[in-house]
Amino acid sequence: MYQYDTHDQALVDQRVAQFRDQVDRRLAGELTEDQFKPLRLMNGLYLQLHAYMLRVAIPYGTLSAPQMRVLAHIARRYDRGYGHFTTRQNIQYNWIRLADAPDILADLATVGMHAIQTSGNCIRNVTADPWAGVAADEVEDPRITAEILRQWSTLHPEFSFLPRKFKIAVTGAASDRAAIKVHDIGLRLHRAEDGAIGYEVLVGGGLGRTPVIGKTIRAFVPRQDLLSYLEAILRVYNLHGRRDNIYKARIKILVDALGIDVFRQQVEAEWATVREGALALPDDVVAAIAAHFAPPAHEAGAGSVADAIEAAPDPALARWIRANVAPHKVPGYGIVNVSLKATDQPPGDATASQMDLLADLADRFSLGEIRVTREQNLVLPHVRLADLPALWAALDAAGLGTPNIGLISDIIACPGLDYCALANARSIPLAQALTRRFADMDRAQEVGELHVNISGCINACAHHHVGHIGILGVDRRGEELYQVTLGGRADTDATLGTVVGPAVSAERAVDLIAGFVETYLAIRHPGERFIDTVARVGTAPFKETFHAAA
Amino acid sequence: MARKLAADTPRVVTANRLVDGVVVYRTAGGIWSPRLHRALVVREQAAVDRLLAVCRGDVTGCEVVDLQVIPVQPDPAAGPRAISQREAIRAAGPTIALPVDRPVPTAAPLF
Numbered sequence: 001m002y003q004y005d006t007h008d009q010a011l012v013d014q015r016v017a018q019f020r021d022q023v024d025r026r027l028a029g030e031l032t033e034d035q036f037k038p039l040r041l042m043n044g045l046y047l048q049l050h051a052y053m054l055r056v057a058i059p060y061g062t063l064s065a066p067q068m069r070v071l072a073h074i075a076r077r078y079d080r081g082y083g084h085f086t087t088r089q090n091i092q093y094n095w096i097r098l099a100d101a102p103d104i105l106a107d108l109a110t111v112g113m114h115a116i117q118t119s120g121n122c123i124r125n126v127t128a129d130p131w132a133g134v135a136a137d138e139v140e141d142p143r144i145t146a147e148i149l150r151q152w153s154t155l156h157p158e159f160s161f162l163p164r165k166f167k168i169a170v171t172g173a174a175s176d177r178a179a180i181k182v183h184d185i186g187l188r189l190h191r192a193e194d195g196a197i198g199y200e201v202l203v204g205g206g207l208g209r210t211p212v213i214g215k216t217i218r219a220f221v222p223r224q225d226l227l228s229y230l231e232a233i234l235r236v237y238n239l240h241g242r243r244d245n246i247y248k249a250r251i252k253i254l255v256d257a258l259g260i261d262v263f264r265q266q267v268e269a270e271w272a273t274v275r276e277g278a279l280a281l282p283d284d285v286v287a288a289i290a291a292h293f294a295p296p297a298h299e300a301g302a303g304s305v306a307d308a309i310e311a312a313p314d315p316a317l318a319r320w321i322r323a324n325v326a327p328h329k330v331p332g333y334g335i336v337n338v339s340l341k342a343t344d345q346p347p348g349d350a351t352a353s354q355m356d357l358l359a360d361l362a363d364r365f366s367l368g369e370i371r372v373t374r375e376q377n378l379v380l381p382h383v384r385l386a387d388l389p390a391l392w393a394a395l396d397a398a399g400l401g402t403p404n405i406g407l408i409s410d411i412i413a414c415p416g417l418d419y420c421a422l423a424n425a426r427s428i429p430l431a432q433a434l435t436r437r438f439a440d441m442d443r444a445q446e447v448g449e450l451h452v453n454i455s456g457c458i459n460a461c462a463h464h465h466v467g468h469i470g471i472l473g474v475d476r477r478g479e480e481l482y483q484v485t486l487g488g489r490a491d492t493d494a495t496l497g498t499v500v501g502p503a504v505s506a507e508r509a510v511d512l513i514a515g516f517v518e519t520y521l522a523i524r525h526p527g528e529r530f531i532d533t534v535a536r537v538g539t540a541p542f543k544e545t546f547h548a549a550a
Numbered sequence: 551m552a553r554k555l556a557a558d559t560p561r562v563v564t565a566n567r568l569v570d571g572v573v574v575y576r577t578a579g580g581i582w583s584p585r586l587h588r589a590l591v592v593r594e595q596a597a598v599d600r601l602l603a604v605c606r607g608d609v610t611g612c613e614v615v616d617l618q619v620i621p622v623q624p625d626p627a628a629g630p631r632a633i634s635q636r637e638a639i640r641a642a643g644p645t646i647a648l649p650v651d652r653p654v655p656t657a658a659p660l661f
Contacts, residue, residue: 026568026612027568027569027612028612029610029611029612033568033609033615033616047566047571047615047616048571049573049636049639049640050571050572050573050640050643050644051566051570051571051572052570052571075651076651080648080651081649081650081651082648082649082651096571097569097570097571098568098569098570098571099569099570345649346646346649349649350649351649351650351651351652351654352651353651353652353653353654354654357654357655357656360656394655397654397655398654398655399654417635417636417639418639418644418645418646419644426635426645428644428646429645429646432646475635478633478634478635480635
């Protein structure tokens with residue numbers, strides 16, 4: 001894992017001191033709210049429905065065990081004993097006191113963490129494949145690139161006041177687990193014919209009010225040119241992106257307005273002016289960062305996940321391995337996905353005690369590493385297959401053994417109207433109702449892979465446009481209703497879902513989704529996933545289900 | 551979508567406490583209470599404007615932030631109640647059971 005050097009540490013320590021002074025001045029009346037608000041947002045502190053909410057950055061979703069323990073400590077000491085892991089691989093605390101915020105940042109700084117650039121119109125926390133460094137289908141660990149981008153974008157003076165927020169995702173694998181096509185910039189590591197590492201660069205993707213699948217702006221950018229090329233994209237956006245209308249300010253709107261070809265020409269012209277400058281990435285710098293992500297020392301082992309399922313002495317253990325453990329690139333190891341979607345629990349929430357336990361389990365079973373996923377789950381990336389029974393027993397005893405990764409009850413949901421000042425409708429109660437309806441895990445495994453995403457407003461924090469089943473909460477004359485889409489996906493073949501009918505009540509939405517599942521089971525081909533069935537037959541059979549239930 | 555309020559709609563003034571963000575309501579006694587049912591209900595626009603002018607002093611004085619006027623359903627016996635779902639949730643808290651940080655069995659020791 002990346003370890004802070006003296007510059008990194010000085011930066012976060014200085015930020016703590018600065019924010020402590022700003023909070024003191026605010027509480028003393030020396031700063032007005034208008035003056036203070038941009039300063040608190042620069043440190044991830046929002047004012048939500050009930051209290052301040054602090055969003056803490058987890059760069060590319062990677063945590064060490066000591067970092068997780070500090071997150072648990074913050075939940076216990078400063079919040080109400082839990083935290084919420086987000087679709088951007090961050091964590092949010094919902095019950096923060098302004099007066100405590102500087103102390104929280106100081107505690108975070110002790111383990112190289114902060115809340116810088118988790119809000120505001122800047123380059124946000126760079127996200128990556130949560131299976132980085134362990135996936136069998138990987139060209140290279142994408143965290144090397146993500147860390148380079150973190151260093152480049154942190155407090156970048158030219159890009160601190162962009163037209164709007166800016167999100168970058170990186171994948172190093174053939175299978176896209178980072179949703180790169182729905183980010184402002186998506187990067188896919190791959191090799192040129194000569195074996196050199198470089199990037200396919202996608203631009204102008206995004207969800208929210210205007211969902212767009214990103215377009216490839218360059219099929220291959222050599223690694224040494226990555227920063228100069230991204231700098232060129234950001235410069236064109238910074239210059240021409242709209243600042244007159246917040247709803248038209250994202251880069252996707254600019255790319256659409258200009259057309260990808262004209263946008264590309266402008267980027268290429270800008271690139272020509274910076275390509276040979278100081279932004280060229282020297283091999284020794286890349287190597288130094290890559291050294292932080294060198295594979296840990298795995299023990300010699302053998303066997304596969306299939307072997308572990310076969311050998312499991314308990315059917316419940318076998319079911320959990322089948323759903324939650326993925327192949328590791330090293331024989332004898334598995335990637336353990338820890339579900340934060342237990343029946344009736346708010347998706348993505350973990351208590352302080354659960355976080356402490358996960359830190360201990362990471363130390364004991366996963367070489368001290370933990371990952372946060374876009375699906376609001378956690379990952380123990382380096383687990384010996386022989387340790388799966390002991391690990392499962394410990395997780396299950398703590399309410400963390402739900403065997404539903406990628407299944408219908410593994411629901412992505414934003415905080416919704418229960419917490420969020422922007423939301424129109426509640427998300428969590430609907431997610432909980434669905435988890436109760438589909439609590440039978442054998443049944444869920446029979447249904448197979450099915451991603452349900454629930455957003456409480458059009459800002460789409462739960463990425464509902466790219467859920468196999470997407471649900472958008474709307475407010476119609478004071479009534480909470482839910483609009484359902486089908487056929488979205490955020491993977492390598494990213495697609496936006498199609499609306500299947502008018503918005504319905506929460507109760508009806510649960511029944512509808514159960515009906516969609518029945519329709520799918522009736523018409524699927526052997527081995528066909530829900531999303532593949534929708535792709536094959538379209539939404540017509542599901543619309544019939546919708547209207548039949550009306 | 552916000553709807554236009556009738557001129558004599560019963561309303562209260564709400565805000566968040568600066569130091570901790572807690573939702574508060576202006577009472578007839580001139581203090582900020584976390585309980586909606588203690589809020590002072592005003593109807594005429596002139597009364598709303600007078601109340602807001604007073605409350606802005608507490609914004610300047612760093613007691614509260616984010617002043618808002620919200621419509622309510624008056625109830626002489628129980629005090630005002632929120633009309634919108636959003637304000638009902640602001641007043642009463644999340645509609646879900648919050649996670650409880652119960653002790654969990656610890657992992658067996660490493661050595």
